[in-house]
Amino acid sequence: MKYLPMICRGHVPQYQGYVNKDARKFVRYFVSKNVLVNRDGMQTVIRQLHLAFKGMRTEEVYDVLMEQLLKAAAKYDPHYTDKVKDVVEVIDRALSKSPFFRAADVDRHLQYAGHRYLRLLCRRGFLVARRRKEEKRAV
Numbered sequence: 753m754k755y756l757p758m759i760c761r762g763h764v765p766q767y768q769g770y771v772n773k774d775a776r777k778f779v780r781y782f783v784s785k786n787v788l789v790n791r792d793g794m795q796t797v798i799r800q801l802h803l804a805f806k807g808m809r810t811e812e813v814y815d816v817l818m819e820q821l822l823k824a825a826a827k828y829d830p831h832y833t834d835k836v837k838d839v840v841e842v843i844d845r846a847l848s849k850s851p852f853f854r855a856a857d858v859d860r861h862l863q864y865a866g867h868r869y870l871r872l873l874c875r876r877g878f879l880v881a882r883r884r885k886e887e888k889r890a891v
Contacts, residue, residue, distance in 0.1 A: 756817065760810050762799045764791065838862060839869040843879075852882070 755778055758764065764771050764779070771791055779794045782801060787793045805813045829835070842861040847853045858866040873879040 753814075756810065756814055758798060759801050759805065759813060762802050764794050764798050766791070835864065835866075836869045836872065839866045839873070842866070 754774065758775060758778075765775055766772075771794060776789065776794065779797055780789055782797050783789055783793060787796070805816065808816070839858060839862070842858055843853070846861050847857060855865075855867045855870055858870060870879065874881045
């Protein structure tokens, strides 16, 4: 509800000349790298944000935002950091002798699928993902 008027009306909420901290964090997701995150830069982004919901009524925009919130909540895992630590421990202890390993090798040592955490470690630069030439990505 907080961001709905901002999206539909196309202006950043301000109080005494300052932009709300929550609104500033929200707008940062949509700002390109070369735009400064100041009041003018945020206003430019917000003026264009309503185009993502072009032709929708306010109720429909709300429904889309709630759908995205529910998708994010479904992916939430309160034990995420513990699972990342477990994956790192498996790699350090059980798989450190081999130069390469597969996600299935990590899964054998865990009680849950570790592919999500391996992708995180690859994105952060701790691991490098490599495929053999004969392997193709499953569609």
